Amino acid sequence: MGKKKSTAKKAKPVLWQKLADHFDTDPGELPVIERMFRQYERPNLHQAVVDLAADDSELCGIVMRHEYMNPSLSKFAREGSSRDFDLGPVAHVDEELPGDRRLACVKRGLKLFLHRGKPIALLLDEERYSATPGLRLEVMAADREAAEDFLRRVETETRAGKAFRGGVLSLEGNCRGGFELQFHKLPSITRDEVILPDAVLQRIERHTVDFSTHAERLKAAGRHLKRGVLFHGPPGTGKTFSAMYLASRMPERTVFLLTGGDLGMIQQAVAMARVLQPATLILEDVDLIGTRREDQVVGANAVLFELLNQMDGLAHDADLLFILTTNRPDVLEPALASRPGRIDQAIEIPPPDADCRRRLIELYGKGLKLELQHLDDLILRIEGVSAAFIRELLRKAAVHSALESEGEIVVADRHLAAALTELMVDGGALTMSLLGAAK
Known part of the structure; x- marks a missing residue:
């Protein structure tokens, strides 16, 4: 006698069932839109999703049958491919934030929720097998317009940089051609600790602190907000110390620190500063990228001209303050003089009287x-x-x-x-x- 065929119905894959119940339809018929984010954007991406998703959302962890498999909503939406994945604990990454803060961000997870009354499924995962690893965000909705709308809102909120705003950051290039963010805590410097002639200190504050205090009024009066100041003088006179003092006097501004090899990241720093404005960019020893043609290392002038181009390309209402320090103003003057208006004020920090x-x-x-x-x-x-x-x-x-x-x-x-x-x-x-x- 032949074997009796089993009449027991094979259980549906759990992730497929999750999607089917959430959308009340076969998820294999629904559109999926994907967007890549950079790894340093993880805290802002996490915060954007938390802010946009409803409080009653469901967050599911994903486990792969084989580690080399990449989870995706398209795979979860088909019964066959969905069997290679199962529910598990939600993986998190403990990310560093400015001001000695930390934020546990979702590393891999499936989120199910309603947005404006419409069901949304969101999958966040890391690109693990790529020369330039990043974060992959997939959005599934009942129609493409709803998926696109939600993804655009996530992009906007992520770019707002809520997690980084008001912090002190520097950019460090990595071996993959990208960069990583470093966070710093500047010392609190009082005015009494800045030992300069009164006239010099007042001139510094008028162009920076006082300007920022009245930025909205000046903007309303048609005055442009982008500005540049050059601190020059012999070594050890307090140029960097004065810049750090200004940063501590304007805690509402996001600060970018660039020095040495990091000066080559000026394009990326300015792009982030535009988003996180009001922002201050402190570029130390800028003469290192502006040496004379016969003395320069390869690419030095290119970096200086990139800095000037970035300053020139800013909109007049961009509230960015550039503070440059140098021991050698003579090597910068020809380039700065050929591009007038990038530096509005040169202030000498003299040896102490x-x-x-x-x-x-x-x-x-x-x-x-x-x-x-x-x-x-x-x-x-x-x-x-x-x-x-x-x-x-x-x-x-x-x-x-x-x-x-x-x-x-x-x-x-x-x-x-x-x-x-x-x-x-x-x-x-x-x-x-x-x-x-x-x-």
């Missing part, structure tokens, strides 16, 4: 007990040195005092004299140069 040298000694002497009888003589003797030199002078004097006695560190004239000899005599011209104090 006698009053500033006195204030710097007080600033860097905080935490120490200063017992100085010949402070005026010291201030005259260190004429022409940088703020960096004075900071190191106080540090070495503190070490001399600590070696001499226990307990509270008391810095006297002899400790400063010993430290000064160590820096200016024993250290030689190279030490002076390294501290921005070469004469």
Whole structure:
């Protein structure tokens, strides 16, 4: 006798059944639209989906029968191919955000919800077998228009960059031709810590902080918001410190830091800054990309011209502030002069005058007990040195005092004299140069 055929109905694949129940129809007949996002966009993409999907949405984890399989809504929509996948735990990635924050973002998952009263299925996964891995978002809806509408809204919300807004970022190129975001926490710098002549500090603030405070009024009056300022002066005088002070004074602005090799990422940084404006771009030692033609490394001028092109291509209402620092304004002047209007203000950060040298000694002497009888003589003797030199002078004097006695560190004239000899005599011209104090 032949075997009896089983009359038991084969169970439907669980993911196919999920889609069929959600749309109340055969999911194999429904359209699917796909969009790729960059990996660094994951926190903003996650936040966009959370904000747009209904609170009563269902989130399902996906497990593949074989690891090399790529899940897709098209595969889930057919009974045969859907059997290679099953429900499982939702995979998350713990992403870093500005300000020491973190966000657990969905790495792979199927989300079912209603959007404007219409059923939507959304699948998020990573491209694992690609030279340029990214994030793949698929949207299924009852009709193509509904799927397109939801995908456009996700794109808009993702580009708004809610997760990054107001943070301090830098861009770092990777081996795949893309880049990764790094997040930073800048020190909180008060105005009293910026030791500059009053006229110089007021000029800096007027072009940056004051401008940002009244940006909306200036825009309404037809004034363009994009602006560039160049800090120039000898090494160690406080150009970068002044830029960091401005960033801390304007916490509502997203800050991009570019220095060294990162200056080659200027196009990508400006593109992100446009989205995250109001934004400030701080480009340190910009002379490294603007050396004279006979001295430059390959591509240096190309990077400088790209910077100028990016500044030129901005709309007048783009609220972007470019702060450039350089020790060598002479190598930049020809290029900047040939493209007038990109830099609106050049501000020299000079070596500290006698009053500033006195204030710097007080600033860097905080935490120490200063017992100085010949402070005026010291201030005259260190004429022409940088703020960096004075900071190191106080540090070495503190070490001399600590070696001499226990307990509270008391810095006297002899400790400063010993430290000064160590820096200016024993250290030689190279030490002076390294501290921005070469004469």
